[in-house]
Amino acid sequence: MSQQVLITNIQRYSINDGPGIRTTVFVKGCRLNCAWCHNPECIHFYPEIYWKPSLCRQCGMCFDSCARGAIQPPIALRGDEEDEHYYKIDLTRCDHCMKCVEACFYGALVRVGEPKTVEEILDEVERDMPFYINSGGGMTLTGGEPTAFPEFTRELLRGAKERGIHNCLDTSGFCEWEILDSMRPYTDIFLYDIKCLSGKQHLLRTGVNNSPILANLRRLAEVGADVIVRIPVIPGFNDSPEHMEQVARFLAGLGPSIIQVDLLPFHNWCQDKYRWLGREWEYRDVESLAASEIADLQDILEEQGLATTIGG
Numbered sequence: 001m002s003q004q005v006l007i008t009n010i011q012r013y014s015i016n017d018g019p020g021i022r023t024t025v026f027v028k029g030c031r032l033n034c035a036w037c038h039n040p041e042c043i044h045f046y047p048e049i050y051w052k053p054s055l056c057r058q059c060g061m062c063f064d065s066c067a068r069g070a071i072q073p074p075i076a077l078r079g080d081e082e083d084e085h086y087y088k089i090d091l092t093r094c095d096h097c098m099k100c101v102e103a104c105f106y107g108a109l110v111r112v113g114e115p116k117t118v119e120e121i122l123d124e125v126e127r128d129m130p131f132y133i134n135s136g137g138g139m140t141l142t143g144g145e146p147t148a149f150p151e152f153t154r155e156l157l158r159g160a161k162e163r164g165i166h167n168c169l170d171t172s173g174f175c176e177w178e179i180l181d182s183m184r185p186y187t188d189i190f191l192y193d194i195k196c197l198s199g200k201q202h203l204l205r206t207g208v209n210n211s212p213i214l215a216n217l218r219r220l221a222e223v224g225a226d227v228i229v230r231i232p233v234i235p236g237f238n239d240s241p242e243h244m245e246q247v248a249r250f251l252a253g254l255g256p257s258i259i260q261v262d263l264l265p266f267h268n269w270c271q272d273k274y275r276w277l278g279r280e281w282e283y284r285d286v287e288s289l290a291a292s293e294i295a296d297l298q299d300i301l302e303e304q305g306l307a308t309t310i311g312g
Contacts, residue, residue, distance in 0.1 A: 020137025138166030
């Protein structure tokens with residue numbers, strides 16, 4: 001039986017995850033825990049549940065379905081004035097059995113993370129082959145962190161190549177070099193995330209050291225892989241000109257393998273996801289960055305001869 005991995009979304013007609021029109025596949029599970037994460041549903045390695053308050057009728061069907069007492073009793077509807085700290089599921093009791101999701105008639109409870117095989121994913125991705133051919137697009141594998149599933153990811157990339165589908169691997173680079181190197185023959189472009197160069201700050205804000213990340217990027221450059229570096233620009237963390245000057249010098253020193261740098265401005269459009277998952281988000285009240293606000297950072301990178309976009 002083919003191996004399965006949890007997938008949170010297969011997003012068609014994506015134009016910001018590599019060249020051309022692409023289908024972006026989101027795996028569920030990541031070794032990093034970035035404080036600003038825009039895909040919180042992709043962090044944990046197990047299925048989760050969205051609770052969407054705007055769709056909930058407090059009918060009590062989910063309450064009756066839960067054998068573990070993990071569902072809060074129905075309450076009187078209070079509309080826009082409902083307590084923002086109220087959450088339908090007691091996450092300390094929930095075992096993710098999904099009985100409440102099955103009981104919900106209104107779509108207020110939604111399973112996050114569906115198991116899929118390589119073949120199932122490729123069959124869906126291949127449907128848009130005409131768009132890939134006409135635009136120079138293809139499949140982008142992201143997450144979460146695809147390298148956390150080495151065998152599955154390698155087979156998915158290999159399968160895409162065999163079907164003539166251009167592919168990009170979006171990765172934090174936080175893995176053993178042998179894993180990344182084993183995927184290299186089947187990867188057309190690496191979309192490689194760089195958060196910051198300071199090991200201390202990286203550990204503080206992502207939960208992991210950046211030494212293997214920077215080392216793996218150097219090795220990809222040494223072997224001549226095509227790499228697009230992606231830098232999430234986070235207010236108060238890595239958005240200073242001084243830091244970007246250090247990043248620019250580092251990337252310029254890696255040579256022609258760095259074919260492009262994408263600056264990704266922070267946005268807070270994902271705050272609903274945190275609320276649906278019952279999680280607090282420290283960046284909830286931080287304003288999104290406009291492209292114009294980081295144009296000076298783009299200039300710094302371009303001064304080092306690095307082709308740079310804002311937004312990918």
